Amino acid sequence: MFKLTRRHLLAGSSSLLLTMGPREGAMSSPVQTISIKVAAAPSIYQQAFASVIEAFKQQNPSVAVELIPAVREDEELVQLTLRSAIVGDIPDVLFMSPNLMRLLVDRKLAVPLETVGATAASLQSLGLIRGAEGMGQIAGRQYGTPMGVSTPVIAYNAELVRKVGASPDQFPTSWPETISLISRIHLSDPGIIGGFFEYDNTGNWTYKALVATLGGRMMSPDDKVILFDDPKGLEALRILRAFAQAGQGAADMTRDQARQAFSAGRIGVLVTSSGALPGLERQANGVFTLKAAPLPLGSEDGKVPAAGTVAMILAKDDGKRRAAWQLLQFVIGVEAQTIIGQQTGLVSVNRLALEDPNRLGSYMKARPNQGAAVTQLSRLTEWYAFPGENSIRISDAIKRHLQAVLTLKRTPEEALAFMRTEIGALLGT
Known part of the structure; x- marks a missing residue:
């Protein structure tokens, strides 16, 4: 009490x-x-x-x-x-x-x-x-x-962005442009991870944010129908695969490890939390110029869970x-x-x-x-939580499937099918 x-x-x-x-x-x-x-x-x-x-x-x-x-x-x-x-x-x-x-x-x-x-x-x-x-x-x-x-934000290394011919003062405002940028950074130096997407956040926060920026939802408003397996949900996993192909797939890390690597200049673009920016700025000071940008919007209906x-x-x-x-x-x-x-x-x-x-x-x-x-x-929109007593188990399951895509062990299509089946069973749908 x-x-x-x-x-x-x-x-x-x-x-x-x-x-x-x-x-x-x-x-x-x-x-x-x-x-x-x-x-x-x-x-x-x-x-x-x-x-x-x-x-x-x-x-x-x-x-x-x-x-x-x-x-x-x-x-x-x-x-x-x-x-x-x-x-x-x-x-x-x-x-x-x-x-x-x-x-x-x-x-x-x-x-x-x-x-x-x-x-x-x-x-x-x-x-x-x-x-x-x-x-x-x-x-x-x-x-x-x-x-x-x-909120989820993009932190980036201004010097690495400039090195591939992009403007550090005008970060891309769409996911395709962002993918192009991280791919060019990785190709310019295979020892550099072009982009890293933090996926191990509590409650799958950054993944849900990615889906929301595309105008997608986890479930219907009445929580009766799974919606993350629609074309927008598949697009989200394809974006994650692009991060994997830009270097993340060969260097699976926790978000704390990724933040350390980013601050050391080994990652070009990091999808992270705005709350992490002060610490990242302190660690990157004297190493490179750190800048930040909002998540790209993939839809006019795009939102960001806070x-x-x-x-x-x-x-x-x-x-x-x-x-x-x-x-x-x-x-x-x-x-x-x-x-x-x-x-x-x-x-x-x-x-x-x-x-x-x-x-x-x-x-x-x-x-x-x-x-x-x-x-x-x-x-801003709600940070969606799945209904029922299996909410935490669902979050753990989603993280495993995201990891499979980000380490190139499964295609987005395969991961989405497995995720739909497992989460459907946990929800009882």
């Missing part, structure tokens, strides 16, 4: 409780307060979470907020929440990764935000970038509001739901987004904060590569 214990206090817990009553001798009545509990993950953002709650507290004296010390991993937070739900003791608000939202939605623990007044227009009036609300949607309904974002953190409401009491909605609106706003942008490394989703030089404007100007993520905020 989510209760503060002596262990929490010793670990540095700060219960951000605000109660206001009359001063001694004053005749006024106490201000009525509503108390809500907030649970959060991951723990690396604990300071940012505490700063946001403290700022909210200053502006909303009628809401008492208890910030439970953040747990290390989002999966742990969800498991704690599910166990606490059995005895009816769940937090009122969660800060967590969007790819785990579905576990709470399917169990009817998450509150649809339209029931507390959320609309696309109301969120955008707070400064939320148009389209960014998609990060917190499941099956078209709003269950979370984005707090900070990481990682990062969302805020969700689980409160059952109407009063607590209203107070929780106050907090979620604050989290989207300029002040909270400035804190998140400065303290977490995640990209802010508030256009006003990003544009204001006294907020994040100057901060982002000094980090131009983060612009690759910012340009994708208007086309």
Whole structure:
């Protein structure tokens, strides 16, 4: 259950409780307060979470907020929440990764935000970038509001791009052009991997992003029909085969190993996370000029699934739901987004904060590569999670099939057929 214990206090817990009553001798009545509990993950953002709650507290004296010390991993937070739900003791608000939202939605623990007044227009009036609300949607309904974002991006070695006659300042905007570039880089020096596509991310994030940029889906909106085996799904695997043929097929690596090789100048183009860019920039400093670009769009309907953190409401009491909605609106706003942008490394989703030089404007100007993520905020979509109890097994199965394509052990057509059969069995379709 989510209760503060002596262990929490010793670990540095700060219960951000605000109660206001009359001063001694004053005749006024106490201000009525509503108390809500907030649970959060991951723990690396604990300071940012505490700063946001403290700022909210200053502006909303009628809401008492208890910030439970953040747990290390989002999966742990969800498991704690599910166990606490059995005895009816769940937090009122969660800060967590969007790819785990579905576990709470399917169990009817998450509150649809339209029931507390959320609309696309109301969120955008707070400064939320148009389209960014998609990060917190499941099956078209709003269950979370984005707090900070990481998106798949392309990091590239400007010198290797220039060496093959391409402009480092104008990275390709289509997948065919990108494939041509990585092929030329590899042909110019077979010792260089022209392109590397990280495929071992949690929840098959980059693969799902690739399918989404092509306008594809994993399953139908009602989760009844598999859709990743359509022509768009096959095209995604053919793009992966092109990465394999540009050098990745002979050098299968984890994403951590690939990032090290990229920073050492041995990979020309790396499909990675915007959250990895600061570390890559530090490691590549003095070796080559690192630049970043958004993922190419393969369709006018192309989208990008976002990682990062969302805020969700689980409160059952109407009063607590209203107070929780106050907090979620604050989290989207300029002040909270400035804190998140400065303290977490995640990209802010508030256009006003990003544009204001006294907020994040100057901060982002000094980090131009983060612009690759910012340009994708208007086309965010949910980080899809397969339904049912086999979701994790499905992710593991997909990773194996992606690896088979990226190591040239199976053709895209073969891998797609095997993947369709195995995942269909796990889904029971």
